[in-house]
Amino acid sequence: MLKGLGGLGQIGDMAKMMKAAQEMQDRLAAAQAGLDAITVEGQAGAGLVKVTASARGEIRSVRIDPSIFREEDREMVEDLILAAIRDASARAAEAMAAEMRKATEGLPLPPGMKLPF
Incomplete structure (x- = not known):
């Protein structure tokens, strides 16, 4: 008579899954928005070259110690900049x-599920 109602528990489970998915999406959106506020600094050559970036990887600044500005050191400076980046x-x-x-x-x-996808 009411054979089809056996699946009502599954509907409740689906609603819970959808709610959890929405919560996860909200948390991820908030976390990603916060990545712009996190600043990291990379350096090379014992701090002679420093690069500042956001946690999203956006390079914000490059600082080079003036002591390394000699023409004969140009290639080394370029390598240090690349290493710092x-x-x-x-x-x-x-x-x-x-x-x-x-x-x-x-x-x-x-x-093993990794986010973001």
């Missing part, structure tokens, strides 16, 4: 991953 990018990626872990903490995600 790579260091800042790696630190930005670490900061982003940490923020995403915080945003998804406690959510019922499958093991």
